[in-house]
Amino acid sequence: MKKNLLLLFIFLSFSCFSQGYLHRNGQNIEDGNAKNIVLRGLGLGGWMVQEGYMLKTGSFAGPQYKIKQKITDLIGAKNTEKFYEAYKKNGITKKDIDSLAAWGFNSIRLPMHYNLYTLPIEQETVAGQNTWLDEGFKMTDDLLNWCAANKIYLILDLHAAPGGQGNDANISDYDTTKPSLWQSMANQDKMVALWKKLALRYKDNPWIGGYDIINEPNWNFTGTNQNGCDEMSNSPLRALEIRVTNAIREVDTNHLIIIEGNCWGNNYNGIFPLWDENMALSFHKYWNHNDIASIQKMLDYRAQYNVPIWMGESGENSNVWFQEAISLVESNNIGWAFWPMKKIDNLAGVTSVSITPEYKQLLQYWEKGGVKPSVDFSKSALMQIAENYKMEKVTVKHDVIDAMFRQVQTSDTKKYKNHSLPGKVFATEYDLGQNGYAYFDKDVINYQGTKFTKWNKGGAMRNDGVDIQSCKDKITNGFNVCFIEDNEWLQYTFDLSAEKVFDVDIRYSSDVAGGKLYLEDEKGKIAETITIPSSGGLNIWKTVTLKNVVLKKGTNKIKVHFEKGNFNLNFLEFKNSGTGLKNK
Numbered sequence: 002m003k004k005n006l007l008l009l010f011i012f013l014s015f016s017c018f019s020q021g022y023l024h025r026n027g028q029n030i031e032d033g034n035a036k037n038i039v040l041r042g043l044g045l046g047g048w049m050v051q052e053g054y055m056l057k058t059g060s061f062a063g064p065q066y067k068i069k070q071k072i073t074d075l076i077g078a079k080n081t082e083k084f085y086e087a088y089k090k091n092g093i094t095k096k097d098i099d100s101l102a103a104w105g106f107n108s109i110r111l112p113m114h115y116n117l118y119t120l121p122i123e124q125e126t127v128a129g130q131n132t133w134l135d136e137g138f139k140m141t142d143d144l145l146n147w148c149a150a151n152k153i154y155l156i157l158d159l160h161a162a163p164g165g166q167g168n169d170a171n172i173s174d175y176d177t178t179k180p181s182l183w184q185s186m187a188n189q190d191k192m193v194a195l196w197k198k199l200a201l202r203y204k205d206n207p208w209i210g211g212y213d214i215i216n217e218p219n220w221n222f223t224g225t226n227q228n229g230c231d232e233m234s235n236s237p238l239r240a241l242e243i244r245v246t247n248a249i250r251e252v253d254t255n256h257l258i259i260i261e262g263n264c265w266g267n268n269y270n271g272i273f274p275l276w277d278e279n280m281a282l283s284f285h286k287y288w289n290h291n292d293i294a295s296i297q298k299m300l301d302y303r304a305q306y307n308v309p310i311w312m313g314e315s316g317e318n319s320n321v322w323f324q325e326a327i328s329l330v331e332s333n334n335i336g337w338a339f340w341p342m343k344k345i346d347n348l349a350g351v352t353s354v355s356i357t358p359e360y361k362q363l364l365q366y367w368e369k370g371g372v373k374p375s376v377d378f379s380k381s382a383l384m385q386i387a388e389n390y391k392m393e394k395v396t397v398k399h400d401v402i403d404a405m406f407r408q409v410q411t412s413d414t415k416k417y418k419n420h421s422l423p424g425k426v427f428a429t430e431y432d433l434g435q436n437g438y439a440y441f442d443k444d445v446i447n448y449q450g451t452k453f454t455k456w457n458k459g460g461a462m463r464n465d466g467v468d469i470q471s472c473k474d475k476i477t478n479g480f481n482v483c484f485i486e487d488n489e490w491l492q493y494t495f496d497l498s499a500e501k502v503f504d505v506d507i508r509y510s511s512d513v514a515g516g517k518l519y520l521e522d523e524k525g526k527i528a529e530t531i532t533i534p535s536s537g538g539l540n541i542w543k544t545v546t547l548k549n550v551v552l553k554k555g556t557n558k559i560k561v562h563f564e565k566g567n568f569n570l571n572f573l574e575f576k577n578s579g580t581g582l583k584n585k
Contacts, residue, residue: 020032020033020034020152020207021033021034021207022207022255022256022257023038023154023207023210023211023256023257024255024257024279025257025278025279025280025281025308025309027307028303028304028307028308028309028310028334029309029334030257030281030309030311030336033207037334038107038154038336039331039334039335039336040107040108040154040156040210040311040336040337040338041105041106041107041108041336041337041405041406042106042107042108042109042110042154042156042336042337042338042339043101043106043108043109043110043338043339043340043341043342043351044109044110044111044112044158044314044338044339044340044341044342045092045093045109045110045111045112045144045341045342046112046160046340046341046342047092047341047342047343047344048089048092048093048111048112048342048343049089049111049112049113049114049117049137049140049160049161050065050112050113050114050160050161050173050174051065051068052064052065052171052172053067053068053171054171054344055341055343055344055345056068056344056345057345057346057356057360057364058071058364058367059171060368061367061368062367063170063171064170064171064173064174064175064176065114065161065174066174066176069081069085071367072084072383075363075373075374075376075379076376076379076380076383077376080376080380083384084380084383084384084387087384087387087388088386088387088390089140091387091388091390091391092343092390093144093342094147094391094392095147095150096391096392096393097147097342097392098144098147098148098150098151098153099147099151100392100397101151101153101342101351102151102152102153104351104402104406105402105405105406106153107152107153107154108153108154108155108156108210108336108338109144109148109153109154109155109156109338110156110158110213110313110314110338111141111144111155111156111157111158112158112160112161112216113137113141113157113158113159113160113161114137114160114161114174115159115161115162115163115191115192115195116134116161117134117136117137117140118133118134118136118137118138118195118198118199119131119132119133119134119163119191119194119195119198120132120134121163122163122164122185122187122188122191123179128187129187129190131191131194131195131198133198138202141157141199145203145206145208145209148208149206149208152208153208154208154209154210154211155208155209155210156209156210156211156212156213156259156313156338157199157203157209157211157212157213158213158216158313159192159195159196159213159214159215159216160172160173160216161173161174162182162188162192162215162216163182163185163188163189163191163192163195164179164180164181164182164183164184164185164188165181165182166181166182166183166215166216166217166218166219166220167217167218167219167220167228167229167265168219168220168221168227168228169217169219169228169265172216172217172219173216173217181220182241183220183222183237189241189244192215192241192245193241193244193245193248194248196212196214196245196248196249197248197249197251197252199212200212200248200249200252200253200256201252201253203253203256204252204253204255204256205255207255209256210257211256211257211258211259211281212249212256212257212258212259213259213261213283213313214242214245214246214249214258214259214260214261215238215241215242215245215260215261216261216266216314217261217265217266217285217314218238218261218262218263218266219263219264219265220238220263222234222235222236222237222238222263226264228263228264228265229263229264229268230263230264230268232263232264232268232270232271233270233271234270234271235262235263235268235269235270235271235272236271238262238263238272239271239272242260242272243276246258246276246277246280250277254279256279257279257280257281258277258279258280258281259280259281259282259283259311259313260272260280260281260282260283261282261283261284261285261313262282262284265285266283266284266285266313266314267284267285269282269302273302273306274306275306275308280308281308281309281310281311282299282302282303282306282308282309282310282311283310283311283312283313283314284296284299284310284311284312284313285312285313285314285315286312286314286315286326287314287315287316287317287318287449288317288318288447288448288449289448289449290448291322291325291326291328291329292329293329293333295329296329296330296333296335299335300333310335311335311336311337311338312326312330312335312336312337312338313337313338314338314339314340315337315338315339315340316339316340316341316349316350317340317349318349318446318447318456319349319445319446319447319456319457319464319465319466320400320401320403320404320408320463320464320465320466321404321435321436321445321446321456321465321466322446322447323339323401323404323405323464324404324405324408324409324435325446327405327409328409331409339351339405343390343395345360345386347398348398348457348460348461348463348464349401349464350398350401351397351398351401351402351405352392352395352396352397352398353395353396353398354386354389354390354394354395355389355394355395355396356386357382357385357386357389359378359381359382359385360382360383360385360386362374362378362382363379363382363383398463398464399417399433400417400433400463400464400465401464403415403433403434404464404465407433408433408434408435412434412435412437412438413434413438414432414433414434414438414439414492414494414558415432415433415434415439415494416432416433416494417430417431417432417433418430419496420493420494420495422495422497422501422503422552422575423503423574423575423576423577424574424575425476425572425573425574425575426493426572426573426574426575427477427478427480427571427572428481428482428491428561428570428571428572428573429462429463429467429469429478429480429481429482430478430493431467431491431492431493432492432493432494432558434492436465436466438492439465439492440465440466440467440489440490440491440492441488441489441490442456442465442466442467442468442486442489443466443486443489444456444458444466445465445466446466457469458470458483458484459471459480459483459484461480462479462480467482467491468482468483468484468485469481469482469483470483470569472571473540474508474510474542474571475542476508476571476572477571477572478572481510481569481570481571482569482570482571483569484566485516485563485566485567485568485569485570486563486566487563487564487565487566488562488563488564489563489566490560490561490562490563491560491561492558492559492560492561493558493559493561494556494557494558494559495552495556495557495559496555496556496557497552497553497554497555497557498554499554500551500552500553500554501551501552501577502549502550502551502552502577502578503549503550503551503552503575503576503577503578504546504547504548504549504550504575504576504577504578505520505528505546505547505550505573505574505575505576506544506545506546506573506574506576507531507533507544507545507546507547507570507573508542508543508544508570508571508572508573508574509533509536509542509543509544509545509568509569509570509571510536510538510539510540510541510542510543510568510569510571511533511534511535511536511539511567511568511569512535512536512537512538512539513535513567513568514532514533514534514535515532515533515565515567516532516533516563516565516566516567516568517530517531517532517533517563517564517565518530518531518533518561518562518563518564519531519562519564520547520550520559520560520561520562521559521560521562522553522557522558522559522560523558527550527551527552527559528547528550529547529548530564531545531547533545533565533568539569542571548578549578550575550578561573
């Protein structure tokens with residue numbers, strides 16, 4: 002009797018407090034309580050699968066196996082293994098997942114490398130055998146526990162399939178000297194077995210949000226485009242996805258299965274009709290316009306096949322693009338996962354891993370040769386980079402997070418930081434918010450389908466349209482605004498306990514004369530237009546002063562309006578004028 006009551010209590014507790022499994026209900030993804038779920042996620046790219054551009058090695062070592070070989074050539078196999086142990090240990094921890102939850106993410110996409118879970122086919126002692134490795138499963142178990150503790154869904158993504166699934170080798174760690182996934186039935190068998198193993202392990206865990214069974218296949222089966230963009234049938238891809246689905250369903254009938262098309266996930270020709278009742282379609286969106294036309298084909302698939310769609314990967318653009326893209330998909334009941342969480346010297350992500358002078362020296366050697374760095378120097382440089390991947394060491398990019406969440410909901414601006422007046426206000430610490438509200442810049446987004454636009458021409462600090470570079474002035478927060486164009490502006494919010502009058506020093510550099518700026522609030526100009534003379538060069542800093550600027554009691558939203566550009570701005574220093582309040 003007591004045992005039965007205990008089981009009933011456990012069942013009722015699970016029913017009351019569990020969200021249940023994510024699943025398809027018509028065109029929606031819902032939880033166990035029939036609640037529509039909009040996934041707001043982040044991909045943990047680089048943790049299990051390194052890509053060269055994330056480590057600044059892309060020009061000479063794109064796929065992970067090439068990166069690893071470069072490192073091994075410098076420090077030897079044993080030291081390389083120690084580096085990767087530290088890299089993976091520090092790359093994602095509970096602190097990372099706690100942070101993502103606090104920022105607003107409700108899901109995570111885990112890009113998996115198969116070789117953390119099972120041996121490559123060429124290393125199996127018996128053909129067709131699958132030797133299972135503890136490392137990948139342990140990493141996934143830990144991550145799943147951290148996600149569950151934060152009520153975050155974990156979506157498993159096979160990013161590097163056995164043999165590699167695409168001619169874009171960097172993505173899947175494809176070694177062109179070995180059979181690809183599509184050229185080897187043994188590799189396909191291993192992929193099917195891996196998914197069955199994963200499904201058996203996680204079949205009863207509701208915090209697994211779904212199985213994204215193959216990332217960005219890009220292969221020419223019959224077409225002429227090497228990445229499969231002109232394929233009309235995609236029959237090998239469909240056949241493999243059906244095999245994987247059937248293997249999963251032998252042990253797991255609970256979880257959502259997510260499929261991708263060819264051509265980096267977006268070519269679904271020949272993939273339909275669908276073969277399972279609990280599926281979703283993924284598409285990846287990069288560098289194109291954020292209008293209905295850009296997602297219309299996926300919307301048509303959703304309606305025609307009565308299936309949910311999910312933007313499973315996106316990113317690598319400006320904050321303006323992020324806000325546009327997320328607004329677009331969420332207004333059409335489409336969830337998303339942006340990419341990635343951590344890169345070295347990252348502008349367009351939620352965090353940035355600090356690069357070091359020593360690591361730059363290794364990059365220089367790898368790319369251009371010269372004197373080979375010593376083992377001790379190289380090992381120290383690499384271990385420091387691994388250390389810098391810790392959550393407490395990365396730079397959190399609050400402007401990116403703000404664009405992905407708050408700016409999707411409102412055009413209201415928010416203080417970047419509290420500015421205490423009198424005092425210095427660094428130009429790069431303008432308000433958080435959309436272009437046209439927190440700032441105005443003329444180049445703010447990259448629509449690479451037409452032409453590449455570098456939204457932040459200085460490539461530093463913030464991912465807005467404002468151009469920011471490293472600053473060499475003697476007083477600096479490390480950065481200054483640069484490439485200022487006519488009629489651009491920056492807004493700063495100040496809170497004052499009383500009306501005050503300030504003289505405002507403008508710290509600038511310019512190699513030509515003729516720049517002009519003035520200050521304004523919501524009612525109009527509050528200072529004269531001041532002309533910026535030449536300072537004698539872009540690295541020579543000088544000061545000009547605006548006199549008797551009145552700021553009101555309470556909240557002041559002040560725009561620094563650049564009537565004429567062509568100069569750099571470091572900071573504005575607000576000083577008590579000593580003249581008393583102006584007569585009104």
